[in-house]
Amino acid sequence: MRNGKLMVAPTVLWLSFFFVVPLLIVVAVSFASRTPYGQVIFDWTLGNYARFTETLYLSIFLDTLIVALITTVLTILLGYPLAYFIAQLPQKWQQPGLILVMIPFWINFLIRSYAWVIILRTQGVLNTILLKFGFIEQPLQMLYNEVAVMLGMVYALLPFMVLPIYVSIEQLDHRLLEAASDLGASPFTAFRKITLPLTMPGIAAGTILVFISSLGMFVVPDVMGGAKSALIGNLIQNQFLSARDWPFGGALSIVLALLSLVLIVLYYKALSAQQGGGKNAEDMA
């Protein structure tokens, strides 16, 4: 007993020091206010949360949700076929395929974002090529708009969608598709009635990962979106760095964290309902 407690002690210490304590600090700060010079005063106010309801911030929040939603849908549309393709490859090609998907993770995210800037900017790689071959007369403005942000987000988060979907397709019992075919289902119908519902858990896991990650994203809008497209991640970053309004930044962070938490809880609820046999997965297809 005593031994066991001793053994988990370092983990508990580590967790409380690096996770619980900072979180509590952010919670505390979110109820504080600040002096004009950025000093934090703990006077337990709800003002920061109230500020959040101002139209400006609500519209940034709404924009963030919309971008996250579109990013998620796009990663599903691109990620599912990619995962399916990799899962269909001969066994020896699957591992390399997955590694190709993951390679970008090995490079710093900021550097990868700037790589996109180099490709897309007006004097960039893509414009130079298009000009050279006479496809266009004038360089195209491809950066610093919503499309560029979307591109960056999808690029950054695609692996989070591909991996869980790949796992669920890989686990699918191939014999079920044979049975469906035997019972008269064309390959497309078999996909819709069997493959898709049975890989739903993979899609759900990928959706949670991508959606939550894109809610907090600030590098992409910053680097590829320019000043025009601030999302809630940028707003938070600003409060902590340039605006030096820690209490408001804290409040925004807590709202974001709570939203993510709610989504995760919903996800587990849906998952256990499906496994418990309550919900009919076929109807979802």
Next chain:
Amino acid sequence: MKEMIRLQGISKKFGDHIIIPSIDLTIYDGEFITLLGPSGCGKTTLLRMIAGLEQPTEGKIFLDDEDVTKLPPYKRDVNMVFQNYALFPHMTVEENIHFGLKMKNVPIDEQKERVEQVLYLTQLEELRKRRPQQMSGGQQQRVAIARALVNNPKVLLLDEPLGALDYQLRKSLQLELKNLQRGLGLTFIYVTHDQEEALTMSDRIVVMNKGVIEQDDNPDTIYHDPKTKFVAKFIGESNFFEFEEGATSVVRPEKLNLCLEDEENANHPEPRLYGTVVDVVFYGTLDKVFVRLDNSNQTVVAYQYFDDVKRWQPDERVGIWWQPQDEVIVHK
């Protein structure tokens, strides 16, 4: 009789492995045909080729006079009861059974009616709302049968469909399946390891060994007149005697009779062999008497029913005789 399925020079290789060298087989409309053979002899592979789940390396498959060799499974009017059930885990029993009917756009009313009928037949009415993973192996097996049966296909392929059931249920489903098949005039291609099942249910038994048909006959002939040593060995128990070079005499244990070694004035043929009883095992309706033959270390087995001469004891000396017509000569 109308031909339902014709396999013409069908062979199958997996890589360099020849699983089926070449098979020709015709199956007639309304026939109950059983494939019997040891594990790995290619029974499932043959069914899968008929279902379209596997392409034959060579040869042609005709279904109701149509060449279906190149047709995908979903375009063949054939259904399979899979050895491993392959039930859809995200659907209830009912939904599993409905699946094939939906695919064929059967009118809703008729779907309902047919599903009810097979649910009743397979005694699954109470379990209709369950998912496969909430059921026992035997129950799942019944769902697999129901799911295929409900489609009334031209040919039903059944890959050991009763293997996981207990004795009682197996007996009753054997009877149900047989009645159904006969009543509706369905064509069944049935795979089983259970010889008794094969002998009682089939119109015809195809005994396979290493992808080759050893014998293709009605159950009576298969049992009483095996063409090869393999068939005699594989179906029922047999005693083998090498009286001549290159020819083996086969005598079933129930055809072997035992008498006292020094019996006089017997009104039966002279004993062909003599030996000593080594063991007597009680089997309910009969005793199995094991006799070690003189001048060899071969042991033969004879079934003795209790109205026979006497109950034998180990170490007794016996003579062994049989009627000439009960001896079958095989050459392979």
